[in-house]
Amino acid sequence: xxxxxxxxxxxxxxxxxxxxxxxxxxxxxxxxxxxxxxxxxxxxxxxxxxxxxxxxxxxxxxxxxxxxxx
Ligand SMILES: [Zn+2]
Numbered sequence: 001x002x003x004x005x006x007x008x009x010x011x012x013x014x015x016x017x018x019x020x021x022x023x024x025x026x027x028x029x030x031x032x033x034x035x036x037x038x039x040x041x042x043x044x045x046x047x048x049x050x051x052x053x054x055x056x057x058x059x060x061x062x063x064x065x066x067x068x069x070x
Pocket of ligand 1: 036037038039040041054055056057058059
């Protein structure tokens with residue numbers, strides 16, 4: 001039994017291999033816990049595409065849609 005990538009669950013064979021690859025990369029980035037650069041809280045998360053917020057200290061930053069570039 002080949003090792004299955006859980007990130008691809010639900011994505012089926014509908015899309016091409018390259019799309020699935022991209023999706024799994026983005027999915028991992030979204031799931032990854034981030035530390036707020038301001039207070040160090042791990043609650044730092046993406047509010048909407050491109051905006052990252054920390055609920056602990058209200059730190060807000062505009063980053064990439066799927067990752068923080070700063
Ligand atoms: Zn914070």
